[in-house]
Amino acid sequence: MPVIAPSILAADFGKLKEEIEMINESEADWLHVDVMDGVFVPNISFGQPVVSRIAELSKKFVDVHLMITDPDRYIKDFAKAGANNISVHIEACDHLHRTIQLIKENGAEAGVALNPHTNVDLLHDVLADIDLVLIMSVNPGFGGQKFIDNTLNKIRKIKQEITARNLNTKIEIDGGVGLLNAEKILQAGADVLVAGSSVFKSENPTETIKKLKSLTGQNTFKA
Numbered sequence: 001m002p003v004i005a006p007s008i009l010a011a012d013f014g015k016l017k018e019e020i021e022m023i024n025e026s027e028a029d030w031l032h033v034d035v036m037d038g039v040f041v042p043n044i045s046f047g048q049p050v051v052s053r054i055a056e057l058s059k060k061f062v063d064v065h066l067m068i069t070d071p072d073r074y075i076k077d078f079a080k081a082g083a084n085n086i087s088v089h090i091e092a093c094d095h096l097h098r099t100i101q102l103i104k105e106n107g108a109e110a111g112v113a114l115n116p117h118t119n120v121d122l123l124h125d126v127l128a129d130i131d132l133v134l135i136m137s138v139n140p141g142f143g144g145q146k147f148i149d150n151t152l153n154k155i156r157k158i159k160q161e162i163t164a165r166n167l168n169t170k171i172e173i174d175g176g177v178g179l180l181n182a183e184k185i186l187q188a189g190a191d192v193l194v195a196g197s198s199v200f201k202s203e204n205p206t207e208t209i210k211k212l213k214s215l216t217g218q219n220t221f222k223a
């Protein structure tokens with residue numbers, strides 16, 4: 001079964017607590033939290049105090065996606081804020097291996113995110129050190145964008161390497177994911193689906209999460 005990670009970025013911030021409680025009561029597995037600095041991406045979302053409160057309210061695994069430059073500066077803060085996983089962008093790290101170690105030293109799982117133009121082969125030498133590969137299926141910075149189809153090729157390629165090396169690294173897909181394309185994303189080899197607009201803007205978010213959760217694909221991640 002896929003891991004479903006609704007993205008809080010698409011929630012109604014005027015009733016953030018209720019939105020988190022809805023996720024808590026749903027079949028979602030993770031809560032995806034997008035941190036944007038207005039430099040690495042052309043948008044600003046929220047920082048550590050907000051993430052800390054979200055994590056306090058969440059009963060789900062808190063999956064923090066850092067879209068910020070030089071993330072080493074804030075790893076400790078986000079781990080302290082309650083992040084269970086911290087993903088950093090490969091494009092934002094000069095010393096990726098060191099950043100991965102820093103995330104783990106601070107007690108969180110480590111993920112590496114790739115923009116749509118970034119080749120998955122660049123992960124070869126750190127793949128055994130990370131818990132998660134986050135493949136962006138839109139250009140990061142905004143919710144509600146259209147899924148980029150080439151992502152499916154990237155999923156297949158990295159899945160092949162993970163399988164060939166007998167690793168247990170999860171593949172997470174983020175951007176434009178919903179009921180219309182989730183099955184083919186899972187078939188390609190994804191383990192974790194981030195869904196923002198398709199969940200929070202749907203008529204019945206709890207039901208949408210349930211439907212996403214019931215999809216099969218070829219998920220092999222051992223939780």
Ligand SMILES: O=C(CO)[C@@H](O)[C@H](O)COP(=O)(O)O
Nearest residue numbers: 140141143144175176196197
């Ligand atoms: O990281 C990001 C965007 O940069 C995502 O996590 C979005 O929040 C996904 O939103 P939808 O495309 O599902 O609406």
Ligand SMILES: [Fe+2]
Nearest residue numbers: 034065174194
């Ligand atoms: Fe994200």
